[in-house]
Amino acid sequence: MIRMHLNENPLVKQRYCRYPDPQYGELRSLLRKQFGLKHTEVLIGNGSTEIITAIFLWAHLNQKKIVFPWPSYILYQELEYLFKTDVTRISFGLDEWDIEKIADAVPENGLLILCNPNNPTGRYLPREAIRRLISKLPVSATVLLDEAYIEYVDVENEEHGLTDADFIQKCIVVRTFSKFYGLAGWRIGYALLSSDLFKTLRPYLQLWNVSAPALEIATSCVLDQKRFLEGKQKTLHLRDYLSGVLKKTGFSVLPSQTNFLCFTHPNIDMWIETWKNEGYLINLLLPFVDSELNSYVRLSIEEDDIMEKFLQCILKER
Numbered sequence: 419m420i421r422m423h424l425n426e427n428p429l430v431k432q433r434y435c436r437y438p439d440p441q442y443g444e445l446r447s448l449l450r451k452q453f454g455l456k457h458t459e460v461l462i463g464n465g466s467t468e469i470i471t472a473i474f475l476w477a478h479l480n481q482k483k484i485v486f487p488w489p490s491y492i493l494y495q496e497l498e499y500l501f502k503t504d505v506t507r508i509s510f511g512l513d514e515w516d517i518e519k520i521a522d523a524v525p526e527n528g529l530l531i532l533c534n535p536n537n538p539t540g541r542y543l544p545r546e547a548i549r550r551l552i553s554k555l556p557v558s559a560t561v562l563l564d565e566a567y568i569e570y571v572d573v574e575n576e577e578h579g580l581t582d583a584d585f586i587q588k589c590i591v592v593r594t595f596s597k598f599y600g601l602a603g604w605r606i607g608y609a610l611l612s613s614d615l616f617k618t619l620r621p622y623l624q625l626w627n628v629s630a631p632a633l634e635i636a637t638s639c640v641l642d643q644k645r646f647l648e649g650k651q652k653t654l655h656l657r658d659y660l661s662g663v664l665k666k667t668g669f670s671v672l673p674s675q676t677n678f679l680c681f682t683h684p685n686i687d688m689w690i691e692t693w694k695n696e697g698y699l700i701n702l703l704l705p706f707v708d709s710e711l712n713s714y715v716r717l718s719i720e721e722d723d724i725m726e727k728f729l730q731c732i733l734k735e736r
């Protein structure tokens with residue numbers, strides 16, 4: 419079929435002169451197949467940021483109380499301020515999340531947001547704990563599970579997150595191509611969700627919210643798992659090695675199930691200055707002024723040679 423109804427311009431021979439398939443059919447069915455989800459829907463977003471923002475707006479317009487543990491991903495706070503929405507933040511500081519306390523804070527019709535593994539702490543709540551937490555919520559509540567770092571989880575007997583169809587009836591599982599697949603600049607993410615929620619949320623996103631090249635590259639990544647699993651192993655190795663060196667040098671390092679480490683030191687300001695002089699930009703987590711995390715920094719795992727030089731810089735100064 420020759421598509422003649424969209425006012426496209428193929429005459430100038432540009433590679434991407436056509437609008438993408440508005441259904442994003444190929445990528446959606448590939449993801450469905452990857453997770454074995456015949457009847458579950460897949461929503462594709464311009465980064466998971468677009469999907470999280472849409473869910474926030476939907477909850478706000480539908481007078482849903484939004485609840486999330488804190489400290490967590492800073493975007494949730496930004497959206498809270500942007501929409502001036504009704505939010506309960508449950509503060510845990512550096513402590514592990516208390517499931518009962520979270521469940522008790524979620525009212526009928528509420529929206530619970532869980533970032534797992536959590537940014538910026540790197541902590542991971544195991545699948546069974548998530549299931550237990552969800553079983554305690556009112557049936558009318560919705561759960562947004564932000565699993566941006568889920569592919570890095572390396573816990574014995576744990577698969578990557580919760581993608582069974584029953585679970586997705588109750589939750590919106592939001593994922594991204596920015597981390598494990600390294601496509602942050604392409605802006606593409608997705609959510610696994612029920613058909614009802616898909617129909618509700620799709621209109622909150624633009625019609626053609628993802629570009630054709632982004633769809634193409636994301637599709638090729640899903641088909642090439644082996645390469646990315648190798649990348650993951652390298653990341654975990656570098657992360658754990660760095661963590662060991664930091665601990666030996668007197669840093670307190672939080673356990674991480676992600677591609678970053680969150681840590682501090684009694685002389686953290688001196689270290690930040692030293693790193694800055696050596697060309698490494700690492701900042702304090704200042705948005706978390708109300709918790710112990712405000713003396714922590716977060717560092718993502720870079721390429722081997724950069725990590726090697728960074729480690730040398732730490733060993734030289736200690």
Ligand SMILES: Cc1ncc(COP(=O)(O)O)c(C=O)c1O
Pocket residue numbers: 464465466467468491533537564566567593594595596602605606607
């Ligand atoms: C927990 C979490 N969720 C979502 C995002 C946004 O990812 P995306 O690039 O898909 O918009 C990030 C980015 O750092 C993140 O840390």
